[in-house]
Amino acid sequence: MLNQTYTADVLVVGGGTGGTAAAIQAARRGAKTILVSEFSWLGGMLTSAGVSAPDGNELEAFQTGLWGAFLQELRQRQPGGLDNSWVSFFSYDPRIGAEIFAEWVQELPNLHWISEQVPKEVYRQGNSIIGVRFADFAVTAKITLDATELGDLLALADIPYRWGWELQSEWGEPSAPVTFNSFTKKYPVQAPTWVVIMQDFGEAMSTTGYANAPEIPAAPNDNPSQFTGAWNSYGVERVLQTLTPGDADARGLRFLNYGRLPGGLFMINWPICGNDYGQGLERLIESELSRGEFNQESRWYSQNFARFIQNQLGRRYGLAKQVFPHAPTAFALHPYYRESRRLVGLTTVREQDILPVAGGRVAPVFNDAIALQPFGHPTAGVCVGVGAASRREASRREAIAVGNYANDHHYPGVEFPLQPKSLRWGGRCTGTPFTIPYSCLIPAATDGFLVCEKNISVSHIANGATRLQPVVMGIGQAAGMAAAMCVELNCQPRDLPVKALQTALLQDDRAKAAIIPFFNLPPNHSDWLHWQLYYLDNPQAYPASGDCPCPSEDKSDNSTFDKDLIRESNCFKGVFYRLNQQEYRFTITAPTGHQAQNWQLVTLRSHIDEQLRAYPDGQLLTLWGRQNHFGNWLLVEHLNDG
Secondary structure (H helix, E strand, C coil): CEEEEEEEEEEEEEHHHHHHHHHHHHHHHHHCCCEEECCCCCHHHHHCCCCCCCCCCCCHCCCHHHHHHHHHHHHCCCCCCCCCCCCCCCCCCHHHHHHHHHHHCCCCCCEEECCCCCCHHHHHCCCCEEEEEEEEEEEEEEEECCCCCCCCCHHCCCEEEECCCHHHHHHCCCCCCCCCHHHHHHHCCCCCCCCCEECCCCCCCCCCCCCCCCCCCCCCCCCCCHCCCCCCCCCCHHHHHHCCCCCCHHHHHHHCCEEHHHHEEEHHHHHHHHCCCCHHHHHHCCCCCHHHHHCCCCCCCCHHHHHHHHHHHHHCCECCCCCCCCCCCCECCEEEEECCEECEEEEEEEEHHHCCCCCCCCCCCCCHHHHHHCCCEEECCCCCCHHHHHHHHHCCCCEEEECCCCCCCCCCCCCCCCCEEEEEEEEEEECCEEEEEHHHHHHCCCCCCEEEECCCCEECCCCCHHHHHHHHHHHHHHHHHHHHHHHHHHHCCCHHHEEEEEEHHHCCCCCCCCCCCCCCCCCCCCCHHHHCCCHHHHHHCCCCCCCCCCCCCCCCCCCCHHHHHHHCCEEEEEEEEEEECCCEEEEEEEHHHHCCCEEEECCCCHHHHHHHHHCCCCEEEEEEEEEECCEEEEEEEEEEEE
């Protein structure tokens, strides 16, 4: 029985990474917004799923929009900073991330957040979605967004979606299989991981030299042999400076430092003989009961992996205490789902759309596939005065979010080969930048509805790059902005002028978001908006190098961001060595406490990258940067010759 029916301009169902961003952006734009989340924390992958060492969009030029604002908040709030692990440049306590999102939501009077509720029914009126029913209340809205972890509204609303693989014959994706086989049947989607947080209980005054963490009990189906070799390939290089005489297994310690968090915590999200779980993946979308069974098994599997770690590395390491709000508190609130149901949208992001162009360092931002399906509902008509040819041309410029992660798929015990899209930049590996088109958020034949999570219209292959936290956050921000603008203009999402949406994202007064990816155009650059708009209007001029034809170091006065980074850094003098084209070593000569130490030099800043590429081997340098002892790198923020 319904106790209440709410009305809103925008309804966001799901409080994960994309949904939280969408609700915040829609409300900031002025729309009356209701956000209904399944869990008591907002942020999804970044918080409640425990993946607080995120990947992708790490370069300064890609730290824009709500993603960039989130990083800025983390830098201010996380004691000890974000340089804690070697898998990410930003690792933090997930409790702090959850606090940030909760505060952003609570400061908006036109945003109503209802937690710990799941959708039960979707309301339709003809071809339009008009609301959603929950257990004891309903919400009607002009625009509804599916931000659930597994695309649940798509199923409830009977909106066409994909689940599983596409063959190479469908879109010509180079990494797609030619035929279906036992592998594609066993793993229709990528394996989730139920993240568990472990804790270093430290040294203690005892005969063993270690504190005794509580013993981790065996969960059902415990089989330690399935975890054997989890860190065999991970040597001691990255932990040499942190080892102590009592450390029993250097390889194990380097493995733990992979996802090290502040305060002696470790994020356990490990793919090699680790806690990825892929048994019976079809259960995730069969029923509520079968999903619950899968999730229980997944959590047990992570518990047994944590037990294996403790047994191998000693009772110094145990389950963390009181990290997450529900017992058992060391386990994330839900699995880290890497893939969900995927919308059949107006257009579909394919592998070709995320791979670098021939001879270039960027993906084809304005791809031909998008132009094959012009905007305009087959029966509802299109914007007055806009012809089919104009719509096709406009659709070629419909980027609304940027990602740059390397394509990464998870299938336990299987290495699946994918076309490479990595490159070296700033002394390390990063990914080819690509964009997300607006039309992949829009159902092919349903109005009043958008998606904004891993459920966008994307192929199974390309999902390996579009699923990462920063790009999903960008998708959510764009979807929230689009939903609010549809309310303002009284139009359907498919009829929203894309250029207006892009301009709104670029000019947002609180979290301006990049539309066009450039390696050398940071968001604080005085010409940033000019060049973003220029390439939207002149797509044929977009350079395959990904470098904008302007100096990356801005000499204007808006350099507070630069000053803050330098102030947080330490000064070092030493000798620069070029080991390879994008591989640098730095031997410290001063201060004396670090003398003769060797560090890998890396940077996230474009003008520093340019300087490093130009320096000769043996150059004397003075630099300002932060040491990451677990990655054995110096993150350079500023440098001078000599």
